[in-house]
Amino acid sequence: MDLSGFIVQILNGLAEASSLFLVAAGLSLIFGVTRIVNFAHGSLYMLGIYVAYSVVQQFGQSPFGFWFSLVAAALLVGAFGALIEIVLLRRIYRAPELFQLLATFALVLVINDATLFIWGPEDLLGPIAPGVRS
Numbered sequence: 001m002d003l004s005g006f007i008v009q010i011l012n013g014l015a016e017a018s019s020l021f022l023v024a025a026g027l028s029l030i031f032g033v034t035r036i037v038n039f040a041h042g043s044l045y046m047l048g049i050y051v052a053y054s055v056v057q058q059f060g061q062s063p064f065g066f067w068f069s070l071v072a073a074a075l076l077v078g079a080f081g082a083l084i085e086i087v088l089l090r091r092i093y094r095a096p097e098l099f100q101l102l103a104t105f106a107l108v109l110v111i112n113d114a115t116l117f118i119w120g121p122e123d124l125l126g127p128i129a130p131g132v133r134s
Contacts, residue, residue: 036089037100043111048077050119053126063130
């Protein structure tokens with residue numbers, strides 16, 4: 001292996017390590033604040049994107065429709081997150097961490113499969129934000 005290949009491998013390793021550090025730091029922060037091991041945050045972000053895509057398709061491509069859709073999607077997914085908090089997470093606050101991990105990982109699987117069922121496996125491309133040039 002020549003020097004350029006070695007440098008590329010070093011940079012790839014550093015990029016992967018920084019990604020893993022960000023995930024670990026995020027999970028540590030979530031656990032430190034909420035005292036629950038919650039893996040479902042990423043799935044809720046994903047659900048928010050899909051809901052925003054659907055709402056944009058319903059309200060049109062106008063600037064008002066686009067920005068309204070983003071706010072509406074955030075509120076809808078926030079309400080869904082509050083429902084998850086009330087129905088699932090409050091029941092497992094005092095449970096062992098492994099049980100919390102299993103319950104929230106099961107929630108990840110349920111949200112991912114429901115998203116796949118509703119929106120399908122193909123890529124969905126939404127509109128560009130009004131005022132942004134492509």
